[in-house]
Amino acid sequence: MRSKARLRFGGTFGMAMLALIAAIVIVPLYWLVVASTKGNSTLFNSNTFVPGSFSALGSNISQLFTVQNGIFGQWLLNSVIYGFVTAALGTYLCTLTGYAVSMFRFRGRAALMSGVLGGLMVPSTVLIVPLFILERTMHLTDSYEGVILPMLVFPFGVYFMSIYIGEAVPSTLLEAARIDGAREFQIFNRIALPTVVPGMVTLFLISFIGTWNNYFLPLVLVSSTAKYPLTVGLSIWLGSVATPGVNQALYPQVILGSLVSTLPMLILFPFLQRYVARGLTVGALAGG
Amino acid sequence: MSRSAKVTPVTLRRSRLNRPGAPLAMVTPFVVLFVIFFVAPLVYSVYTSFKSPLTGQLSGWANYRFLLHDTEYWQGLQRVVYFGVIQVTVMIVAAMALALFLDSPYCRGKRIFATIYFLPYAIPGVIAAIMWGFLFTPQLDSLLGLPRDFGLMNTTVNPLGSKLVLYAIMFIVTWEFTGYNMTIYLTSLSSIPAEILSAARIDGASEWQIARRIKIPLLRRTITFTLVLSIIGTLQLFNEPSVVSQITSLPIGYTPNLLIYTTAFSYGNIPLAAAMSVVLAIITILGSLAFFRIVRSREKERPARKARRSALAAAQSPGRTGAGVDVPEGSGVR
Numbered sequence: 059m060r061s062k063a064r065l066r067f068g069g070t071f072g073m074a075m076l077a078l079i080a081a082i083v084i085v086p087l088y089w090l091v092v093a094s095t096k097g098n099s100t101l102f103n104s105n106t107f108v109p110g111s112f113s114a115l116g117s118n119i120s121q122l123f124t125v126q127n128g129i130f131g132q133w134l135l136n137s138v139i140y141g142f143v144t145a146a147l148g149t150y151l152c153t154l155t156g157y158a159v160s161m162f163r164f165r166g167r168a169a170l171m172s173g174v175l176g177g178l179m180v181p182s183t184v185l186i187v188p189l190f191i192l193e194r195t196m197h198l199t200d201s202y203e204g205v206i207l208p209m210l211v212f213p214f215g216v217y218f219m220s221i222y223i224g225e226a227v228p229s230t231l232l233e234a235a236r237i238d239g240a241r242e243f244q245i246f247n248r249i250a251l252p253t254v255v256p257g258m259v260t261l262f263l264i265s266f267i268g269t270w271n272n273y274f275l276p277l278v279l280v281s282s283t284a285k286y287p288l289t290v291g292l293s294i295w296l297g298s299v300a301t302p303g304v305n306q307a308l309y310p311q312v313i314l315g316s317l318v319s320t321l322p323m324l325i326l327f328p329f330l331q332r333y334v335a336r337g338l339t340v341g342a343l344a345g346g
Numbered sequence: 347m348s349r350s351a352k353v354t355p356v357t358l359r360r361s362r363l364n365r366p367g368a369p370l371a372m373v374t375p376f377v378v379l380f381v382i383f384f385v386a387p388l389v390y391s392v393y394t395s396f397k398s399p400l401t402g403q404l405s406g407w408a409n410y411r412f413l414l415h416d417t418e419y420w421q422g423l424q425r426v427v428y429f430g431v432i433q434v435t436v437m438i439v440a441a442m443a444l445a446l447f448l449d450s451p452y453c454r455g456k457r458i459f460a461t462i463y464f465l466p467y468a469i470p471g472v473i474a475a476i477m478w479g480f481l482f483t484p485q486l487d488s489l490l491g492l493p494r495d496f497g498l499m500n501t502t503v504n505p506l507g508s509k510l511v512l513y514a515i516m517f518i519v520t521w522e523f524t525g526y527n528m529t530i531y532l533t534s535l536s537s538i539p540a541e542i543l544s545a546a547r548i549d550g551a552s553e554w555q556i557a558r559r560i561k562i563p564l565l566r567r568t569i570t571f572t573l574v575l576s577i578i579g580t581l582q583l584f585n586e587p588s589v590v591s592q593i594t595s596l597p598i599g600y601t602p603n604l605l606i607y608t609t610a611f612s613y614g615n616i617p618l619a620a621a622m623s624v625v626l627a628i629i630t631i632l633g634s635l636a637f638f639r640i641v642r643s644r645e646k647e648r649p650a651r652k653a654r655r656s657a658l659a660a661a662q663s664p665g666r667t668g669a670g671v672d673v674p675e676g677s678g679v680r
Binding site (some may be wrong): 068069072073075076079080082083084085086087089090093101102105106151152154155157158159161162164165166167170173177179180181183184185186187188189190191192207208210211213216241242243246267270271273274277278288289292293296297312313316319320323324327328331334335336338339 | 368369370371372373375376377379380382383384385386387388390391394440444447448450452453454459460461462463464465466467468469470471472473474476477478479480481485486487488489521525526529530532533534568578579581582584585588589592593603606607610611616619620623626627630631634
């Protein structure tokens with residue numbers, strides 16, 4: 059009896075901790091929404107966690123998309139372009155490579171896989187300065203391709219797809235197609251690909267989130283303001299806010315801009331979460 | 347090799363394919379990009395690091411000799427190591443505790459809590475740093491004045507002041523990644539066979555004993571993986587201090603990557619920045635290899651678990667080639 063009471067106490071205490079931690083996770087997001095409804099002066103002179111007014115929200119929105127000739131809209135568009143192109147091309151590339159690696163024996167396969175595993179170990183940020191030097195000699199810096207192409211090299215994606223395909227693609231199906239004389243690329247595109255769609259969705263999401271959230275790489279490789287993604291643009295705005303003077307007015311824009319760049323993902327995330335979680339765990343279970 | 351042939355029965359020799367060159371054609375696009383955007387920068391940065399910043403000519407070890415006495419660089423490195431020891435420990439312990447509790451029968455609303463905790467993963471580090479950076483600014487956040495209002499302190503708390511700012515950044519990073527690690531643990535926990543757990547319960551094991559004796563040991567590999575990822579991430583720390591430095595002032599060499607960035611793009615000394623990058627890469631790789639080594643040698647002391655481990659041993663060794671690259675058995679995508 060006594061131990062049961064202690065258990066119940068442990069459970070209650072645990073639930074209280076869970077709620078507290080959930081609050082810590084949510085508070086800054088709640089604040090972001092609340093602060094978006096305040097103008098520059100109310101931001102400093104009102105209760106931090108009490109909402110401002112709809113009119114302030116409205117004027118913040120219109121200012122966000124008009125200040126500096128509406129550059130924020132361009133940043134939003136850039137983030138969408140970087141994210142979608144990188145995730146779509148990267149996912150196809152990783153699937154194709156992972157398929158070849160898990161389905162065939164060929165010369166150079168072992169070398170390729172050790173390159174991929176080595177790639178998992180080398181932190182990508184270490185490559186950024188050399189990448190800049192190299193892209194400069196190829197005249198790739200400050201271009202969309204210059205940002206997207208290096209992000210297509212996603213060793214984790216190849217590793218993930220090679221494991222996923224090894225388990226998900228039924229061999230008999232491929233054999234049958236092969237006997238019918240189908241070309242290997244046809245077999246891949248028409249037969250293998252449809253069976254690995256869930257894995258591709260997982261990889262697409264991980265890649266999209268990673269690209270959308272990336273900061274260091276575009277910060278280094280992009281120099282013209284019009285090609286910034288949201289992360290770089292907002293941090294530059296933040297920096298200009300810190301300089302005292304005329305730019306003070308940008309606080310509400312940084313706050314609302316932050317909300318705009320997280321809101322779509324926050325709304326979709328509960329639905330996408332399971333796909334993403336499964337993908338992240340593959341690395342932990344099978345590799346490292 | 348025979349083992350993996352069993353795992354993937356489709357594995358074919360080239361002669362049996364309708365198009366023998368197909369596998370090579372399939373991997374070519376990736377290999378080309380990998381060589382241009384991964385291998386080449388690595389090689390090129392090593393080459394650049396031996397150039398003289400002034401003349402552009404090769405100058406031997408000059409940059410590395412300079413780096414050896416660059417106190418800013420080593421202080422930054424020391425700072426991220428200190429950062430990692432505290433932050434990674436707190437984060438991993440918290441993530442593990444949350445996952446174990448969510449996985450226990452005491453927990454209500456497991457799904458919704460799991461979703462909430464995982465949310466920060468979808469939020470860019472830059473945005474997380476902006477939000478907390480504002481909430482840590484006394485003029486913006488009325489909560490920070492509370493200790494003073496209640497007479498507990500005579501000034502407003504300023505988390506971004508020079509004394510506390512490192513801990514403020516630790517807090518931001520912990521906020522971002524605890525749920526990510528918890529999610530990995532939770533998914534791994536759900537793959538533990540139910541028979542094992544119910545057998546333990548029938549034998550009268552308490553939930554605490556089950557967590558300690560069954561769940562945590564079975565998650566050893568997963569924990570190692572997340573620890574190595576966290577160590578790598580900490581040594582590369584850039585986004586959060588970079589954003590925080592826009593709100594408050596931080597030393598230029600606050601973290602190695604911040605110093606590399608400033609050296610390359612504010613001072614224009616790219617050869618020295620390349621040398622810094624090379625040294626940081628080597629330290630990172632050695633650090634994570636050493637960690638793997640320690641974990642594995644500790645595992646060796648437990649012969650009982652040897653059988654389970656050997657099935658996965660091939661995939662476990664990251665540095666090894668050949669045997670280590672085969673698709674491991676039972677590494678299920680669930």
